[in-house]
Amino acid sequence: xxxxxxxxxxxxxxxxxxxxxxxxxxxxxxxxxxxxxxxxxxxxxxxxxxxxxxxxxxxxxxxxxxxxxxxxxxxxxxxxxxxxxxxxxxxxxxxxxxxxxxxxxxxxxxxxxxxxxxxxxxxxxxxxxxxxxxxxxxxxxxxxxxxxxxxxxxxxxxxxxxxxxxxxxxxxxxxxxxxxxxxxxxxxxxxxxxxxxxxxxxxxxxxxxxxxxxxxxxxxxxxxxxxxxxxxxxxxxxxxxxxxxxxxxxxxxxxxxxxxxxxxxxxxxxxxxxxxxxxxxxxxxxxxxxxxxxxxxxxxxxxxxxxxxxxxxxxxxxx
Amino acid sequence: xxxxxxxxxxxxxxxxxxxxxxxxxxxxxxxxxxxxxxxxxxxxxxxxxxxxxxxxxxxxxxxxxxxxxxxxxxxxxxxxxxxxxxxxxxxxxxxxxxxxxxxxxxxxxxxxxxxxxxxxxxxxxxxxxxxxxxxxxxxxxxxxxxxxxxxxxxxxxxxxxxxxxxxxxxxxxxxxxxxxxxxxxxxxxxxxxxxxxxxxxxxxxxxxxxxxxxxxxxxxxxxxxxxxxxxxxxxxxxxxxxxxxxxxxxxxxxxxxxxxxxxxxxxxxxxxxxxxxxxxxxxxxxxxxxxxxxxxxxxxxxxxxxxxxxxxxxxxxxx
Numbered sequence: 001x002x003x004x005x006x007x008x009x010x011x012x013x014x015x016x017x018x019x020x021x022x023x024x025x026x027x028x029x030x031x032x033x034x035x036x037x038x039x040x041x042x043x044x045x046x047x048x049x050x051x052x053x054x055x056x057x058x059x060x061x062x063x064x065x066x067x068x069x070x071x072x073x074x075x076x077x078x079x080x081x082x083x084x085x086x087x088x089x090x091x092x093x094x095x096x097x098x099x100x101x102x103x104x105x106x107x108x109x110x111x112x113x114x115x116x117x118x119x120x121x122x123x124x125x126x127x128x129x130x131x132x133x134x135x136x137x138x139x140x141x142x143x144x145x146x147x148x149x150x151x152x153x154x155x156x157x158x159x160x161x162x163x164x165x166x167x168x169x170x171x172x173x174x175x176x177x178x179x180x181x182x183x184x185x186x187x188x189x190x191x192x193x194x195x196x197x198x199x200x201x202x203x204x205x206x207x208x209x210x211x212x213x214x215x216x217x218x219x220x221x222x223x224x225x226x227x228x229x230x231x232x233x234x235x236x237x238x239x240x241x242x243x244x245x246x247x248x249x250x251x252x253x254x255x256x257x258x259x260x261x262x263x264x265x266x267x268x269x270x271x272x273x274x275x276x277x278x279x280x281x282x283x284x285x286x287x288x289x290x291x292x293x294x295x296x297x298x299x300x301x302x303x304x305x306x307x308x309x310x311x312x313x314x315x316x317x318x319x
Numbered sequence: 320x321x322x323x324x325x326x327x328x329x330x331x332x333x334x335x336x337x338x339x340x341x342x343x344x345x346x347x348x349x350x351x352x353x354x355x356x357x358x359x360x361x362x363x364x365x366x367x368x369x370x371x372x373x374x375x376x377x378x379x380x381x382x383x384x385x386x387x388x389x390x391x392x393x394x395x396x397x398x399x400x401x402x403x404x405x406x407x408x409x410x411x412x413x414x415x416x417x418x419x420x421x422x423x424x425x426x427x428x429x430x431x432x433x434x435x436x437x438x439x440x441x442x443x444x445x446x447x448x449x450x451x452x453x454x455x456x457x458x459x460x461x462x463x464x465x466x467x468x469x470x471x472x473x474x475x476x477x478x479x480x481x482x483x484x485x486x487x488x489x490x491x492x493x494x495x496x497x498x499x500x501x502x503x504x505x506x507x508x509x510x511x512x513x514x515x516x517x518x519x520x521x522x523x524x525x526x527x528x529x530x531x532x533x534x535x536x537x538x539x540x541x542x543x544x545x546x547x548x549x550x551x552x553x554x555x556x557x558x559x560x561x562x563x564x565x566x567x568x569x570x571x572x573x574x575x576x577x578x579x580x581x582x583x584x585x586x587x588x589x590x591x592x593x594x595x596x597x598x599x600x601x602x603x604x605x606x607x608x609x610x611x612x613x614x615x616x617x618x619x620x621x622x623x624x625x626x627x628x629x630x631x632x633x634x635x636x637x638x
Contacts, residue, residue, distance in 0.1 A: 044421045045364060045428060075396045077414035078421070085443045087422040095396035095414050102363045102397070103406040109364060124404045 006309070007185050007223075008033045008195040009134075011204020012051045013068035013238050014230055014295075015197030016058035018308070021301030022195070023059050025309070028128035030192075033059075034182050036199070037114070037133045038141035038170055038207030041153050043091050046101040047108055050153075051204065052118055052133055053100060060125040068238060071096045090158045115179065130181070134208045137176035141207055142169040152203070161240040164247045170207045178211040191223040193312035198230035198293060200241045201260050215264055224266040224315035226308055229254035232294060233273040255280050262286070266319055267311045269293060269304070287315055325628070326504050326542075327352045327514040328453075330523020331370045332387035332557050333549055333614075334516030335377035337627070338448075340620030341514070342378050344628070347447035349511075352378075353501050355518070356433070356452045357460035357489055357526030360472050362410050365420040366427055369472075370523065371437055371452055372419060379444040387557060390415045409477050434498065449500070453527045456495035460526055461488040471522070480559040483566045489526045497530040510542040512631035517549035517612060519560045520579050534583055543585040543634035545627055548573035551613060552592040574599050581605070585638055586630045588612060588623070606634055 006026060010019050010033050019033045035051040042048070050069065057063040057071055064070045074094035083089045093101065100121060107117045113136040122131050143155040145163035155161060185191050199205055209215055218225055234252050236242040245252045254270040258281045261268075267287035270277060271294065281288040291307040292300065325345060329338050329352050338352045354370040361367070369388065376382040376390055383389045393413035402408045412420065419440060426436045432455040441450050462474040464482035474480060504510050518524055528534055537544055553571050555561040564571045573589040577600045580587075586606035589596060590613065600607040610626040611619065 045424050046421075075394065075414070077394045077396065078418050081415040081418035082422060085418055085422050085440060087418065087425070095394070096400040098417070099397050099400035099404055099406065102365075103401060103404050105364050106406070121404060 004030050004192055005185055005188070005190040006031050006192055006195060006312075007182065008197055009036075009199075009205055009208050010034065010051065010055055010197040011036045011199030012039075012054040013199075015051070015199040015204065016055045016063070017295040017301050018195070018197045018228060018304060019055055020058050020298075021295065021303075021305030022308070023129050024298070024302050025305045032130040032132060032181065032185060034132050034134050034179060034208060036204045036207050037135060038139050038203070039152050039156070040138070041140070041151065043153070044088065044093075045105070046093075046098075047105045048091075048093075048101050049104070049114070049133070052114075052131065053097070055131055056100075056118070056121060056125060056127060059122075059127045059129055059131065062125070070094050091153060132179045132181055134182070135176040135179055135211060137172060139173050139176045139207055139211075140171040141203060142171060143167075143203075144169065156203075156240075161243060165202075165240075165244045166247075168202055168206065170210050173207070173210050174212065176211055178214050178217070183213075183217055186217045186221040186223070189222070191221060192316065193223050193309070194218060194221065194225040195308055195312075196225065196227035196261060196265070198228040198237070200230065200236075200239055200244070201257060202241075202244060205261075209264070218264045222319060224312055224319050225261075225264050226267040226269060226311055226315070227257060227261045227265045228269045228293060228304070228308060229257045229271065229274070231257055231274070232271040237294060253277055258284055258286050258288075266315050269308055269311060287311065323349050323511055324504055324507070324509045325350050325511055325514060325631075326501065327516055328355075328518075328524060328527050329353065329370065329374055329516040330355045330518030331358075331373040334370070334518040334523065335374045335382070336614040336620055337514070337516045337547060337623060338374055339377050339617075340614065340622075340624030341627070342448050343617070343621050344624045351449040351451060351500065351504060353451050353453050353498060353527060355523045355526050356454060357458050357522070358471050358475070359457070360459070360470065362472070363407065363412075364424070365412075365417075366424045367410075367412075367420050368423070368433070368437075368452070371433075371450065372416070374450055375419075375437070375440060375444060375446060378441075378446045378448055378450065381444070389413050410472060451498045451500055453501070454495040454498055454530055456491060458492050458495045458526055458530075459490040460522060461490060462486075462522075463488065475522075475559075480562060484521075484559075484563045485566075487521055487525065489529050492526070492529050493531065495530055497533050497536070502532070502536055505536040505540040505542070508541070510540060511635065512542050512628070513537060513540065513544040514627055514631075515544065515546035515580060515584070517547040517556070519549065519555075519558055519563070520576060521560075521563055524580075528583070537583045541638060543631055543638050544580075544583050545586040545588060545630055545634070546576060546580045546584045547588045547612060547623070547627060548576045548590065548593070550576055550593070551590040556613060572596055577603055577605050577607075585634050588627055588630060606630065
């Protein structure tokens with residue numbers, strides 16, 4: 001079992017796709033996915049954890065095939081009725097999805113930790129891999145925009161990422177304890193590699209990295225850290241990453257990703273369309289693998305997982 | 320407008336049927352329905368008000384035509400998924416119904432009173448009549464059974480009324496203030512009659528009557544109080560009323576209803592099948608009208624409403 005464990009750090013959609021690729025090529029007991037919880041929020045009295053849910057639903061084979069969030073075969077009776085009743089409907093919650101939020105909220109009120117609730121949900125959904133929240137303590141991402149500070153979901157869903165971004169705040173981060181199982185793995189001989197999934201670096205990965213002691217633990221870990229670039233050919237596959245990079249005056253290229261993770265990363269996987277950026281990444285002292293990173297099919301997800309694991313083997317012991 | 324207002328006191332199904340009858344034969348601004356809230360409870364973190372909802376859905380023309388609770392054309396995606404997730408499913412909540420509970424719970428948490436929330440819901444549902452909770456303060460009915468004390472919904476839904484009943488407790492009743500609009504009407508010249516709907520006397524009407532000062536206000540009111548018997552031919556149309564009467568060693572007859580309400584009631588409407596009980600009711604000094612009280616059709620509801628209003632006119636000024 002030594003050097004076999006993979007620890008993936010993930011946000012929502014893009015991260016979940018690679019997590020599924022890894023889940024399909026690794027024995028279930030060798031994969032742990034840690035999810036960003038900075039996007040979590042309370043809505044209609046329910047605790048909603050978008051990234052945990054996207055990863056759970058994806059690994060359970062229940063995610064919506066196109067929209068990138070929520071469940072397949074979803075219905076919208078509750079929302080439709082809430083609209084008739086003149087309730088708040090800016091955040092769309094499907095009927096089946098609501099069962100998750102109702103149960104999670106109830107179990108949290110009963111005193112269970114978010115980890116324990118996630119474990120229950122994963123068990124009920126038949127997920128054999130380990131899915132962990134980055135912390136059992138509450139962290140809330142806010143976005144500093146040209147229009148002032150916005151809670152993450154207000155920026156992301158209600159304002160559709162329209163206001164220009166100036167920076168980010170992870171409220172509660174200074175007292176949030178990284179999930180102990182993540183810290184244990186990072187210090188363990190069992191760990192083969194840490195994979196930073198192709199999620200938004202500012203909104204999905206940075207909250208995880210900002211947990212007290214986590215960057216230090218990543219640097220101290222004997223396992224290599226590999227980031228998969230969410231930028232392909234000057235754009236992001238999904239979400240506001242490219243728009244945010246422009247607003248922060250950063251080039252929209254895998255080089256920016258490499259520099260962003262420079263202090264913790266040993267290797268970067270970038271898309272074949274970005275091959276010309278590989279030498280500059282090498283110059284930072286970071287290994288690079290060039291492959292197709294656009295995950296349209298299940299095969300794409302598996303192939304990218306193989307590329308990541310192959311870079312991990314190459315880097316094993318070289319850190 | 321003098322002597323035109325009707326104040327109906329109601330539980331769930333049976334009460335809602337007569338409330339609908341009254342709503343169909345009276346101008347909307349002349350009907351106020353006060354609902355029992357002793358059955359209200361928290362479930363899955365949501366505030367659920369079964370009697371208010373049944374009356375609202377019924378007056379909105381949205382109630383389920385047969386089952387006596389919930390909405391017509393309901394779907395069950397949330398419950399089905401909650402079952403898969405191994406959540407609590409002993410209390411059935413339809414998808415459309417859940418929108419009511421989510422919105423109500425959110426508005427209550429925001430500090431609105433149950434009255435204000437009910438007003439919002441009635442407005443959104445297009446209900447022109449006034450529907451009021453008996454109180455904005457929390458009252459919780461418990462049932463003393465042979466198996467100990469059970470919270471109302473545990474007795475009613477989870478245990479399906481199986482344990483034999485010894486008595487009832489309305490927790491919080493001593494500090495619950497009757498809805499001020501109900502008190503205002505009772506003291507007003509505008510009031511034509513109070514109608515005690517054919518609901519369970521112990522579980523649906525007694526919590527209203529037990530509100531501090533309410534019996535006194537009913538007795539002091541110049542308007543007659545008329546009760547419609549929920550007992551027909553030795554049985555109850557719906558629910559556990561007959562079973563409870565047996566368990567309390569009380570005859571299952573309209574006479575028991577008349578005696579139960581003796582201190583406040585001026586007239587009783589009883590079913591034509593119970594005509595033989597009318598003389599004994601007269602002997603109590605209570606007026607009685609014999610008619611069909613079984614409300615199968617809309618016509619039945621309207622006809623019973625007319626009978627009640629007719630008895631009210633007869634008794635007007637004679638109190």
